[in-house]
Amino acid sequence: MSSSAVSLYLDPQIRDWVLFPITLVMILVGILRHYVVLLLQSAPKKQSKEAIREQRALVRSQVLRATAASSPIPPTYYKSISQELSQALGDGTYLKDGPAKKDEKVAPPNPLTDPNAMDGMMAGMKTQMVMMVPQMIIMGWINFFFQGFVLIKLPFPLTLGFKSMLQRGIETPDMDVRWVSSLSWYFLNFFGLNGLYRIILGNDNAADSSQTQMTTPFAAAGAMQPGQPQDFNKLFKAEQDNLQFSEGLYTWVANDVETRILKKYGRQV
Numbered sequence: 001m002s003s004s005a006v007s008l009y010l011d012p013q014i015r016d017w018v019l020f021p022i023t024l025v026m027i028l029v030g031i032l033r034h035y036v037v038l039l040l041q042s043a044p045k046k047q048s049k050e051a052i053r054e055q056r057a058l059v060r061s062q063v064l065r066a067t068a069a070s071s072p073i074p075p076t077y078y079k080s081i082s083q084e085l086s087q088a089l090g091d092g093t094y095l096k097d098g099p100a101k102k103d104e105k106v107a108p109p110n111p112l113t114d115p116n117a118m119d120g121m122m123a124g125m126k127t128q129m130v131m132m133v134p135q136m137i138i139m140g141w142i143n144f145f146f147q148g149f150v151l152i153k154l155p156f157p158l159t160l161g162f163k164s165m166l167q168r169g170i171e172t173p174d175m176d177v178r179w180v181s182s183l184s185w186y187f188l189n190f191f192g193l194n195g196l197y198r199i200i201l202g203n204d205n206a207a208d209s210s211q212t213q214m215t216t217p218f219a220a221a222g223a224m225q226p227g228q229p230q231d232f233n234k235l236f237k238a239e240q241d242n243l244q245f246s247e248g249l250y251t252w253v254a255n256d257v258e259t260r261i262l263k264k265y266g267r268q269v
Helices: 012-040 049-066 075-091 115-145 160-166 182-192 194-201 217-222 232-249 257-264
Strands: 150-153 179-181
Touching: 012 115, 012 150, 012 182, 012 194, 049 075, 049 232, 075 232, 115 182, 150 182, 160 179, 160 182, 179 182, 182 194
Parallel strands: none
Antiparallel strands: 150 179
16 A cells, blocks of 8 residues: 555544643743743953953054044044054053063963853853753653654655654654654754744744754853953054054045035036
8 A cells, every 4th residue: 555545543632632732841941941041141240441441442443443544533643643552552551461571471361260251151051051951851751751652744745855854753664754753843843933932032032942053062161252351462463563554544534625525516726
């Protein structure tokens, strides 16, 4: 008998006591996981004045360099500002710990000794644990109570390549590909409920599996966190070279402004 001629009739209680509960539990666990992650997130620590000055000096140089080609600052002021800032960056005047002494090697910052970086690493690992533990419990619950259950039949045709994805835990080669097992229904909900979570919790929610499926707790711990230290000594040296290079591109935006205005309105000098 061909597989297309085989028909299965599911008990309505499977829909009421297996299909709907699995879907409802996964929705509620996703919402609960979102609020648990929000509770575990700690407020960012306040930075010292020296650290803020260190960051703002770099931003100030970047803005001055980015506007060099059409700068609103007159030439005399631009040259003095650029030279003074370049000298300060080279001497390390704006460094948080102050300029380095002569013949002293500046060691790169170690994230393991920085409290802010350690807090960021621990927060990433706690978030990943909140993501992983509930999913492991739900998968174990489904495997224990509903292993081998056939829950639903998809209303559209599929190729045989989807059989291993939709019928996990069921070793029946003659079954129609459109039938979905309980374990496969779990995975379909795991990746398919992201749109519902965005509607209920917003776009930036912690229940969205697409944000965590490509990461691990160790990858999250090693990822760049907002508080992770940067080597501002190297950044200042590189920015000093860029700032000196931008001086050759400097052009005052008000050069020949009178001639340009008269020419725009059809007047001649």
